[in-house]
Amino acid sequence: MNADGGTGAVDPGRVEFTSVRELRGPLAVVDKVEGVGWDEFVVLTCEGAGQRHGVVLEVDRGTAVVQVLQGTAGMDPARTRAAFTGSPLRIPVGTGWLGRVCNGRGEPLDGGPPVFGAVTSAVGGNPLNPVRREPPAEPVLTGVSAIDALTTLVRGQKLPVFSAAGLPHLELAAQIAAQSTAGGEPFCVVFAAMGVTHADAGFVRDALEERSAAGELVLLLNTADDPVIERILTPRIALTVAEHLAFALGRHVLVVMTDMTSYAEALREVSAARGEIPARRAYPGYLYSDLASLYERCGRVRGLPGSVTVLPVLTMPAGDITHPVPDLTGYITEGQVVLSRPLHARGVYPPVDALSSLSRLMRKGAGPGRTRADHLDVAAQLLSALARARQVRELADLVGLAALSATDRRYLDLDEAFGSRLVDQRRDESRTLEETLERAWQVLLTLPRSQLTMLPAGLLDAHDAPESG
Template sequence: MTVPNRNLVSHRDVRELRGPLMVVGDADGVGWDEFAGVDVEGGPERHALVLEVNGDQALLQVLEGTDGMRLGGISVRFQGRALHIPVGPEWLGRVCNGRGEPLDGGPPVTADTVEPVGGWPLNPVYRIPPKEAVITGISAIDALTTLVRGQKLPIFSVAGLPHLTLATQIAAQSRTGGRNFRVVFAAMGMTHADIAYIRDRLEERSAAGELVLLLNAADDPVIERILTPRIALSIAEHLAYEEGSDVLVVMSDMTSYAEAVREVSAARKEIPARRGYPGYLYSDLATLYERCGRVQGREGSVTIVPVLTMPSGDMTHPVPDLTGYITEGQIVLSPDISARDIYPPVDVLSSLSRLMRSGAGKGRTREDHLDVAAQVLAAMARARQASELAELVGEDALGEADRAYIAFRSAVEEKLLNQGVDEYRSLERTLGLAWEALALLPRRELSMISNESLDRYLPGPLGGARL
């Protein structure tokens, strides 16, 4: 966080304190989202953001809260600009709170360049399409919902599922072929136990100087939760577009973020929209998600994986619903699959990566990748139908093909999708497991794969040449 300019005029006309909010009068010329330093008699300096301006009054949210503050003992110094942070490779290897203040015992992060946490608008003309796969080492993602460099691909989960485990595994293992790869992990509204888990899981990557950790705890100020992803993205944008790195930004949990937005909106007495969230939640989320991508003339890229929990598993809840409109697919975790002791519990038939064709296939991953993914998904849909039929009439009453599909589904879940929480699988290994599962089906059922690929990759005598 940048140090406020102490040469600015101090305003002492503080008219009201309510919760984390403060009303300052005689604030002509103050702008929305402006950053301010707050001097409190007998206490350390605090910081605030302007939420609203009405005439000569400004409504500010104090990041550290207003506890211990009293009218008459406060002075406010407006900086004349939005919150800026230093950006650069100095962030790599650091562990900080949601405001960018060190938690690792090191000095504050400093750099010659500072940027606003809200980022800069990007001319769409200079955007170029995402391409090339980000290999996560997780078969369920790499094989069937491939993450592409420059994409925004969220994880939809439910409370109690291992979405944090999956998020940290993605952050720990992901890479792009032969390129400079960095990870920024923004945790929002986490318990202290979760924060300790994240630090432990990502210690190796952090020690290697490839990771930035921003950790906002559930008992930290609400406004900090709103700043955390913006600070993370400002750091990532500089590493990508100025330093030439491919940067993966993992943000968890976006539902906690949205609840913080709702809480601030309620404190401002705004008219609520659906389920109490403000009507601008869509545009607010878009200001985060749309900061990913690739830029013409720049080597690096920003890829975003937001993680969110759906209350009661409701995908029509405003947070997953609006996220789905903005992003390019979703990875859906299922309680039913988790109950079968499968990790990660990805529901492949509900999951989708809309940009998969831009990052997978010939010249990118492997020439059979897209056809194999399509065949596995089609066969999983047929296997679901066969399983439902077996529940009605019994498996013995099914035909040979239906029984083969049920065996195929078991093989996919137990071998292809199921893996260890610390297990990294190469793409070759992942596709090999997919082919082993497909080998359980009659060759005539594999109509989405070319004969050339069947002869080359299908296990069995003569490339699985059977009826």
């Protein structure tokens, strides 16, 4: 195919079918087709409604069911021609994407020409052979203290941000995308926004302008008023571009995908239109496998320099962590960063709930030789102290502050210092790992030395830990 902005073109030799029988929701049913294969890419020419694109969801004898990415609004069966491309959707890949801003189908929004590339790849990708995977072992430093200190992001990991309506997850995602680095090695970001408002899309463009200008960013924007079904394609384009940048061109690539709940809703809409038997909350039974087909595209490959790290962002409807989208995401991903409404109300940004958050790969990607020798000890001690502080706070709610022991009150001080000195930072503030860990130490030293049992004596001496109050 020739490159036409990321969406397939038709081989001139292929026939167009005019026998569109049915249009329903996002689906078009085309009759009397021949030689059409499953998962083929389709170009629909609609007189008076422009060109649209679709994917074959099912082919039964001479009938093909096509999912129309731009929706079927305004389409007239009598004036629609369907041309099947003979292969799954392929997009051009390569450095041509860097610095570009495109819509959810990969068509330019920045006034530039369509994205070109000498090489094309199928957007579905192929599964990475587990035998060829290299276990992740080095950090991506985000410059965000709450993440770098306690839930370190590791190259090749998939670590979601669980948020709720009204919390600043988009700000956090944009900040991470703008600030992240991979220890001086070639690094870039693919940012895929699905179902965001125009205002949010504008915010993301502004926040990432510098990175884009430096040729380190690919931005895909599907806004809330863009076709819903197009969102099914957006993360796949992002990951296909990222895989090539990482494994063919040797870059470390961070893929930010927000908001996965909007993506799952698009999937549910197609499933409902097909009359599929629904599972939990009417999401399709294959939601787990579908999400896995995206998240699992992260990783490293033995013998190759690059990596794909995936940071999905999702809003939990009504803050419910047992909702299928966060629940199934949690089963696939390697930990989670949870944002908390109470912290947000206290004015802490980013409102990361450290005790509910976890990076399963942190132990492999942080510590001696990776971040800093004392990092894991500091993180473990901090989490343990925060857990105790939470218990003390619950006790204080019952018995009153005055009834607490002196030590217990120091734990409340630690909790306060944790929020204000370590977690809280400006939205444009990028902290070095040194600064983050020094702040972590300051927070820990609000406790007397006797409470810091998880830290080696040598380290405590080096930081002049006070013996007592």
